[in-house]
Amino acid sequence: xxxxxxxxxxxxxxxxxxxxxxxxxxxxxxxxxxVAATELDDGLAQLLPPEGLKGIDAAALLLADxxxxxxxxxxxxxxxxxxxxxxxxxxxxxxxxxxxxxxxxYVVPDRAIHGYGLTPAIVDLALAQPKRPELLVTVDNxxxxxxxxxxxxxxxxxxxxxxxxxxxxxxxxxxxxEADALVNPNQPGCPFASKALAGxxxxxxxxxxxRRELRTRGAFAEQPRxxxxxxxxxxxTVADVVKLDANNRRLVAQGLKRMRSGRAQPGILALxxxxxxxxxxxxxxxxxxxxxxxxxxxxxxxxxxxxIECLLTDDPERALDLARQLDAINRERREIEAGMRVEAExxxxxxxAQFGGEPPAALCVFHEDFHEGVVGIVASRIKDRCxxxxxxxxxxxxxxFKGSGRSIPGFHLRDALDLITKREPxxxxxxxxxxxxxxATLRDASIxxxxxxxxxxxxxxxxxxxxxxxxxxxxxxxxxxxxxATTRMLDEQVWxxxxxxxLFCDRFELISQRLxxxxxxxxxxxxxxxxxELRDAIWFGRTEHLPxxxxxxYRLSLNEWQGQQKVEYVIExxxx
Numbered sequence: 001x002x003x004x005x006x007x008x009x010x011x012x013x014x015x016x017x018x019x020x021x022x023x024x025x026x027x028x029x030x031x032x033x034x035v036a037a038t039e040l041d042d043g044l045a046q047l048l049p050p051e052g053l054k055g056i057d058a059a060a061l062l063l064a065d066x067x068x069x070x071x072x073x074x075x076x077x078x079x080x081x082x083x084x085x086x087x088x089x090x091x092x093x094x095x096x097x098x099x100x101x102x103x104x105x106y107v108v109p110d111r112a113i114h115g116y117g118l119t120p121a122i123v124d125l126a127l128a129q130p131k132r133p134e135l136l137v138t139v140d141n142x143x144x145x146x147x148x149x150x151x152x153x154x155x156x157x158x159x160x161x162x163x164x165x166x167x168x169x170x171x172x173x174x175x176x177x178e179a180d181a182l183v184n185p186n187q188p189g190c191p192f193a194s195k196a197l198a199g200x201x202x203x204x205x206x207x208x209x210x211r212r213e214l215r216t217r218g219a220f221a222e223q224p225r226x227x228x229x230x231x232x233x234x235x236x237t238v239a240d241v242v243k244l245d246a247n248n249r250r251l252v253a254q255g256l257k258r259m260r261s262g263r264a265q266p267g268i269l270a271l272x273x274x275x276x277x278x279x280x281x282x283x284x285x286x287x288x289x290x291x292x293x294x295x296x297x298x299x300x301x302x303x304x305x306x307x308i309e310c311l312l313t314d315d316p317e318r319a320l321d322l323a324r325q326l327d328a329i330n331r332e333r334r335e336i337e338a339g340m341r342v343e344a345e346x347x348x349x350x351x352x353a354q355f356g357g358e359p360p361a362a363l364c365v366f367h368e369d370f371h372e373g374v375v376g377i378v379a380s381r382i383k384d385r386c387x388x389x390x391x392x393x394x395x396x397x398x399x400x401f402k403g404s405g406r407s408i409p410g411f412h413l414r415d416a417l418d419l420i421t422k423r424e425p426x427x428x429x430x431x432x433x434x435x436x437x438x439x440a441t442l443r444d445a446s447i448x449x450x451x452x453x454x455x456x457x458x459x460x461x462x463x464x465x466x467x468x469x470x471x472x473x474x475x476x477x478x479x480x481x482x483x484x485a486t487t488r489m490l491d492e493q494v495w496x497x498x499x500x501x502x503l504f505c506d507r508f509e510l511i512s513q514r515l516x517x518x519x520x521x522x523x524x525x526x527x528x529x530x531x532x533e534l535r536d537a538i539w540f541g542r543t544e545h546l547p548x549x550x551x552x553x554y555r556l557s558l559n560e561w562q563g564q565q566k567v568e569y570v571i572e573x574x575x576x
Contacts, residue, residue, distance in 0.1 A: 001573045002470045003505055003553055006031040022489070024481060028474055028502050039246050042253035042494075044227060050209040054190035058181040059206050060213035062160050066135050067099045067214070074126045074133035076118050077108040077308060078140040078199065079299030081292045084108075085236030086139035086162075086200040088265075088311035089229045093207035096224045097214055105129055108304045111373055112397040116432070116439065117141040118148035118161075127155060134158065140199025142177065143184050144168035144432050149177035162202045164242075165432065169418055196243040196498070200236030201251060204229060230255040231264040232311060238284050239292030241437075243498035253494045256282050267310040270323035271295070284496050294323070297330035300373030336371050340378045343367045344392060348382060361458035361467065362411075363390040364451035366401065370394035376404035376437070387469040389413060389458055391440070393447055400429065401442040403450075410466040411458060413438040420453045427453065471573040473505040473553045482535065484565040487556040503572055505553045513545055521545070525552070525569065537569035551575045 008031045016026035019037035034040065050056050066073055073094065077087035087106050095101055107126045114121050118138050126133050135158045142149070142161035146168055152159050159179040166186055167174045174188055183206055185192040197205070207226055215223060234255020237248055244252065258264050259272075259282035268291070272279040275290040298307040306329075310322035344365045352359050363382055370378075372394040382390040383406040393403035407413040417431040417440055427450060429443040442450055495501035511524040511534065523537040523546070537554060554569040 001575060002468060003551065003573060003575050004470050004472050005475050005505065006472050008475075024478060024486065025489070025493070031474060032499055042250045044250075044254060047250055048193055048247050050205045050212070052190075052192040053183055053185060053202075053205055053209075054187060054192070055181055055183045056206060056209045057213075059160050059162070059183050060209040062135070062158065062181045063094070063137075063206070063210045064213045064217065064219075066158075067094070067097065068217075068219075070100060070103055071134040072103050072105070072131050073099065073135045073137060074129065075104075075106040076122060076126065076136055076138045076141065077106055077304065078116070079109055079111050079304040080140070081239035081295040081299075081307070082199045082236040083140040084295050084299070084304055084307040084311060085232045085239075086198075086203040087308050088267075089200055089207070089232050089236075090137060090139050090162075090203045091312060092232075093204070093210075093226060093229055096226065097207065097211055098219060102131075105131060105133065106308065108299075108308060110303065111299060115430075115441075118145035118152070118159075120148055120151040123148055123152045123155065123157070126152075127157075135160065138162060139203045140164070142179070143182070143187065144177075146170075146175060146177050149179050153178065153180075162199070162206050164197050164199050164202050166414055166434065168432075172418075172422070194245050194247040196245050196248055198233075198237040198240040198242045198248070200233050200240075201242075201248065204233050204251070227254065228258070228263070231258045231268050234259075235268065235287050235291055235295075238287035238496055239296070241288070241497045244494060244496040245498065249494045249499065252284060252287075252496070256284070256494070265311060266314060266316045266319035267312070267323065270310065270316065270319035271326070273320060274323035274327040281491070283491050284494055285501075288496065293333075294326040294330045297333045298326055300377075301333055301336070301371070302329050333374060333377075337374050337377050337381075340367070340370055340374055340392075341381055343369070344378050344382055345385070348386060352386075359386040359388050360455050361388065361462055362451075362454045363388050364393070364403075364447065364454055365391070366393040366403075366447045368395060372396050372402050375402070376406070376439075379404050380406045382406075383408065387467065389416070389454070391450070391454060393442075393450075396441075401445065401447060403440050403442070405433075405438050405440070407436045407438075408462075408466070411435075411461055416454065416457045416461070419457055420450070424449070424453055471503070471553055472500070473503045473573075475504065476506045477504040477556075482533070482556065482567050482569075484558055484567060487558040487567055490556060491558070501555060503553050503555055505551065507549070507551050510546055510548050510550065515543060519543055521571075523569075523571070535569055536566070537571055539571035542571070546574060547576060 013026045013030040075090050077083045137160045143163040149159050161179040161182045163184045185195050185197050234252040259279050271291045277286050295307040298304045313319050347365045375392040375394050379390045379392040389407045389411045391403045391405040393401045396402040412435040414433045421428050427444045429441040431440040508525040513523050516522045521539040521542040525535045526532045553573040554571050557568045557570045559566045559568050
């Protein structure tokens with residue numbers, strides 16, 4: 001691993017300091033592209049206005065008419081955390097804005113049975129509901145649902161698509177579904193400045209526009225507040241690992257404030273409890289690694305209805321019961337994942353040996369016993385381990401090979417799948433996704449054929465520098481800064497994808513090292529030579545011992561025990 005220090009523009013850091021930003025934060029923000037203190041204002045007034053989203057006025061008119069006419073609305077969700085939170089936001093928001101509860105419903109696909117998105121089968125599922133819908137509203141899906149939208153409209157339904165994924169490509173050209181209205185910052189011609197909105201963010205913006213439309217119609221004696229939905233927006237945004245640009249950071253910051261103040265939805269607070277986390281100290285890490293996985297587990301192994309109902313209920317006791325069920329499913333997911341990782345890593349070791357000790361440019365793994373709901377997580381683990389674009393496949397309930405992939409910077413996974421389809425038109429039945437994550441179903445039964453096709457693209461697109469594992473850090477921690485106060489200050493900020501949490505780097509002398517729990521390395525470190533401060537550290541998942549003198553990249557963590565707070569270093573990388 002190569003440790004690379006982020007560049008800090010000195011004038012920018014100085015300007016941020018002059019604007020009142022603490023020196024350490026000024027340095028960290030400047031290294032992440034912040035150029036003015038106004039970018040750090042997380043007030044709601046600083047959010048980008050909804051008017052910038054193409055199609056949002058048509059969406060607002062469609063929904064306002066449906067509410068006024070008492071029409072039956074069915075939300076079509078997705079089976080991940082972004083989709084679950086987006087569904088909850090849309091349903092809660094429509095109710096706040098005047099939709100009758102008995103005129104609202106939702107459906108969510110079963111990953112194993114229906115697949116992803118607004119398929120014709122999901123339209124039929126919606127039509128089979130006790131109350132036949134008149135308007136379908138997709139959240140976090142629909143942009144590539146060409147056949148599903150056509151089927152819905154043929155059945156006399158109106159369709160509003162709200163999504164953030166990339167549109168479908170047909171014969172190399174973008175093709176949009178023929179919906180009555182479509183809102184997606186990534187559709188052609190949309191001028192909205194933030195292309196990184198998650199599906200839940202798009203849903204929230206549609207509600208903002210709907211409120212404005214209803215206000216002009218005189219629908220409110222007192223305008224409903226929608227900021228009470230921002231805890232759900234924050235959870236979905238972080239869990240979907242979208243880039244935390246300035247607008248997304250504001251959405252997440254507002255949601256975290258609600259959680260810390262105890263004003264979150266009962267389901268959010270229940271998930272904190274089930275995960276053993278303290279909502280009053282909520283941070284982005286909790287959303288991405290504690291709450292998000294518990295919601296996602298329902299879509300992977302069971303029924304995402306559990307996750308959506310947890311987020312929809314206003315009954316704290318029911319929320320806690322559902323959260324505990326989600327926690328149990330997540331524990332099961334971990335067990336399945338552990339077994340799959342052993343098999344997958346054994347296959348990767350074989351590939352590395354075949355390629356002379358270095359992994360090939362891209363990796364593809366399959367095993368008959370793999371669970372299709374967990375392949376994405378395992379692909380992410382392999383990508384992290386080998387720093388290669390990685391796909392993991394399982395055989396679906398329908399007998400087809402279904403895979404999920406994760407990528408590295410410089411390799412746009414969805415575009416790679418598009419190129420594979422052009423070169424081998426009979427290989428993929430369908431595909432979709434983003435630059436860093438994508439899914440594919442094989443029409444041809446040959447995993448080896450897909451493996452070779454993906455590897456060929458990776459060899460063409462990636463150079464040796466891109467294939468080298470690097471870890472960016474923020475340089476040494478200032479003397480005396482390893483304190484509980486500094487750690488709390490850093491924890492209170494919004495960090496995440498594209499705006500990574502601080503990672504410091506120093507040279508250390510190892511005083512002691514030992515294994516704990518058979519798979520983690522516990523360290524005692526001295527910084528700055530003889531007489532330097534002694535620090536405790538831990539490297540999770542590391543079993544190999546380190547040399548006596550070593551350069552370590554680490555983040556600060558605050559341990560609390562019997563009322564005492566102590567700073568610990570969590571190691572993320574090393575070089576000799």
